[in-house]
Amino acid sequence: MRGDADIATTAALFADQARVRVLMALGDGRTLAASVLAAEAGLSAQGTSAHLAKLREAGLVEVERSGRHRFYRLAGPEVGEVLETLARLSPAQPVRSLRAGTRAQAVRFARTCYDHLAGRLGVAVTAALLDQRALTATDGIDSTERRPEDKISQPLAGHPYELGPDAETVLRDLGVDLAEVARRKRPLLRFCLDWSEQRHHLAGALGAEVAAAFDRQGWTERRTPGHRALRLTDTGAREIGKRLDVRLSE
Template structure:
């Protein structure tokens, strides 16, 4: 027999700033070597190894071996969701320089939430998919705003969305093969309550494929090492405006 979940034991792992930097470096879904993680988190090799050992013991990260090398990644999307959830209720870090202010604004504009798009851009794209009939709501609310039952302190366990009547042509026009995405084992549709915008953004297999497609088509610039922010290219801005009427001020 087992007792209740030991939440406190896991929660303590998120209370160390250095350990959180390790987790945030992995929050975009990449698998990184310990040496790369040490550089991105600003830690010593010894300190990084100690943090990774604790995170592995708690099943928050897993290790993949490739020859003599070992690469670390988050144990799954749920760990990324925990980071996003904590960000929703955590106070912002003080901006002490122009660089840190620019970085914070970049994260709020467009970032990866594990492997899908978040921030103002992710929210705007999701809203446009509803407007164009690629997604439809089932609760009578026509938009992507936060529902009364949505908790800031937890991921959306359920969501009020289904594929809409225009899903095939709209996603196809964006370069996404819906039939191929449906064959994946992970849930097709999941949604997060965006911590910076307080609206829903698309996650799940479809959200991940949409973000990957935007990168393949050079609508988003490749992720910068150590930073989850992504940049909307001029081509991406034009294409999203033409195809989804997504208009975001520069």
């Protein structure tokens, strides 16, 4: 026989501020590495691991292996529903620092993944190329959403895209010479599953050239030398908005 649900034990897990920050970082449905969770929650790696162990033991989070790495997500939509309910019932916390405008958020907004665009910017540009028929989906899913077989934060072994009928025109408008890029020995089309956005972003020779074209034209720039976080300049926001109908703000 089983008794009543032990609500107090589960509720105690939500009574720790640091642990709640870990859950909130996962609350939008993403699957994140412990290092990313630590950055977003403002915790040490050791502290994050300890909280994740307790949350896994309680069945509130799940882990997914991808190569040597582990990625964490909420165990199900019911956990997210609990977070939303508690948020509605709880007072707002006072803002005591500018930490949220830091590297973690900057990296999530726009960054380089090797030599191509990633983050919200990279995913938005890839989706726009699909919308404007520079790319065409070959699996009947006309979006950049994650497919069931995709591994997190890895180049896709196979991808469901090919060049679309308007590729040359759309890419020329972005400053990319498609014929020249196609002559390179590197594969023209490759895609990654973006770890922060959980959607596909363009890689390969074409992805690298799109990123290079944005940089040449002053549409993007490094936030700090040697760091992969990018800033979308005012010119870039205007031109990308005009040419791709992509409008982003940090």
